Amino acid sequence: MLLSVERLSVSIGPARPLDDVGFALAPGEILGIVGESGAGKSLTAMAVMGLLPLIGGRIDGGAVWFDGVDLARLPEEDYRRLRGRRMALIMQNPMTSLDPITRVGEQIDQVSRLHMGLDRIAARARSIELMGQLKIPEPAAVHDLYPHQLSGGMKQRAVIAMALAADPELIVADEPTTALDVTVQAQIIQLLVELVRDRGLSLMLITHDMGVVAQACDRVAVMYGGRVVERGPVQAIFAQPRHPYTKALIGCIPRAGMAPGALKGIPGTVPSVSRYPSGCRFHPRCPQAQPLCQETVPVLDGGPTGDGVACHFPNGPRP
Ligand code: SF4
């Protein structure tokens, strides 16, 4: 495994937003992390990237194995060498990653200059090639533009080029297309998947959309209330979802021919971090909850990183 997150707990002050989170990512694999906002997906990304201190968070249990090294215990200095070079983060809003007063291409150049030691000319050539692979038209001209001169979709392509510039082994993409138009979203996911597959990279793709998981991912970890509730290969999970929350997420995918407005959300609200429900955190919204569900936390039956489900009644309500 390239990345193996095991029994990860994260706290921010007195709150424990992530609890016993686990999954594994093999080289060349695309893993979806899916759930509604507030499930802990972005925090999981930040924990992997070593960015929790920026928001006052810390890892207080578990491990984040990356190529045999436990990142949960890695000094910041070593982390800095890893970020950008061996692992890169793509965030939802391209403007959080782009400096508004530096030319777009120069920002991509800087990554390969810093992490690969390329000179100015080689870095520029590499950036233009990458921009071309990201289907940015006239990449040599766009190289010299400022971020505000690009559309949202083009800016996000530039951010993806930046993430790829140092040839990292792992890309973490946190809702990389959520801020964009629906038509642009699908194109960019498609491009990202092609580039990742061509290079044999591993991708952790965070999304709230099961449709994106179906389009792009090999495996999926479904998160709810700061925990992983179901994990497995995408095909198997779509063929036979076992957790009621996974079933509900699949039911939210818009289908062709659906009347506009027919899109159904999941009834009820996502629990807040400071007041997670007792027992199974999904019980207030679960259509098949039983008294046991309020009392006892269901543990994922596949172990810390294996396939499985965390539900007392994965085969449906008791007769
Ligand atoms: Fe529903 Fe109970 Fe399963 Fe939780 S453990 S998802 S409440 S059936």
Ligand code: MG
């Ligand atoms: Mg998020």
